[in-house]
Amino acid sequence: MSARRPNPNGSEKRMIMSEVRVRFAPSPTGVLHLGGARTALFNYLFARHTGGKFLLRIEDTDRERSTDESTQAIIDAMNWLGMHHDEEIVYQSKRIDAHREALDTLIAQKSVYKCYCTAEDRNKAREKAEAEGGSYIHRCDCRDMETEKEEAFVWRFRMPKEGETVFDDIVQGTITTANREIEDLVVARQDGSPLYNFVVVVDDAFQRVTHVVRGKDHLTNTPKQIQIYQALGLPVPKFAHLPLILGLSKRLRSAGVESYRDQGYLASGLNNYISRLGWSHGDQEIFTFAEIIEKFDLKDVNRSEGSLDMQKMEWVNQQHLQNCDGAMLAELVVPFLAKEGIVVNAADGKLLAAVETMRARAKTLVELAQNMKFYFVADDQLEFDEKARAKFYTETAVTYLQEMAENLAEVSEWTEEAISENVNTYIAQKGIKLKDVAQPSRVALVGRAAGPGLWETMAVLGKESSLKRLTQAKSE
């Protein structure tokens, strides 16, 4: 068995001739985690890049584990990330008639047979096979039985016993499987309720999916599905199996996309980061969503699996924070400010200005909101970093701050230039350095020893607040 890259010419020609149709097919049994989001994203990118359609199918046939809340959570997460699907959502649970019909076709042409083996039979056979050091593949006499029995049964698919099943995976290369390695899988239960490898074929064909883009954990299902396509006389789509994301800690694994949203990640940052896990475009690291769509191609997807690096994810997000439009960023940070107890209007001029002074200092919207809080709290409610206050509120420093405030009160036009000029005049007269007043001022204005430049801080804060905060500084 070998895996070589297929000659790309053949597949690209076909793509031009027929519209690309891809689908994301989650089962609604939980949140959309990063792995699922990436699978959805690669499908979406491929569809948009090629001008094709991005379909959504909810695989909710496992009624015990599927919930409507989960379906909604997945759709919400995708919307937030900007992955909007085309056409109507297909709910697998509503297609039982079509599944039944396909099963009837298989029964009629004897592509399936009734298997009466019980769970005990199979376990016994498996144990025996394992004891002999071999692998277990279900084989039994039911396949060739002439007469029917009045016993419980399942429908098994009649796999070819010889030959091999071959397909050219767009990312994994040519995959060849000996047919003797593929078991006669159960296609439906006695009551006709179909099983995964069968419905997925029927539904993908129904949605006229041209490219099945999914996680590599489905790789071994593919030859089984190809056999079913052929038995049903359906066109076999192209396959692209994406490398999995490794090294997800339990916490990271279970975290849904919305938890990253709540942690202050930007949708564009998250998309950028997860797209670069397994895909690259030369040395470029930062992409807008439009750029990823423009540059993404399945043939540039790696075969090797990668793992999450939260520090790099933060850095990528920070880059997007820097590049984000100001008005947009202001709007995005409003809910995070609200969590800090600050209520502001997104169009507030002060908010816009404040965002500009702080954006380079935050990796997430949560950080941005926390760092910006000081601009909006009441002057006498400002929270202080006690260590910073103890360090910089010396007796002389506090005196300087009083004098600075008195001088600044004279400034009529409250701009960065005027503020700067006024303070510089003061320190020149006083024969001191900016250093002597800078940190004490910052602590008085911001509450911490870190923050934007003094002039911009005061300009954004406004004259009244600035003077109040400088004046209220007291040594201890």
Next chain:
RNA sequence: GGCCCCGUCGUCUAGCGGUUAGGACACCGGCCUUUCACGCCGGCGGCACGGGUUCGAGUCCCGUCGGGGUCACCA
């Protein structure tokens, strides 16, 4: 265990027979500077191992080791 896939700095990756093996995050220095960031400059650090093929191998072949996936009347 059978079958399949993968293996370039700690991490994400570029590389597609001839490169001083490039970039990014992180880390360590330095610069900038009113602090913290941003930014800029520099440093550390990698082709898993062993055989072949070839004038020449990170690139091709085989093996070993390591990692992952899959072996349901789940999806």
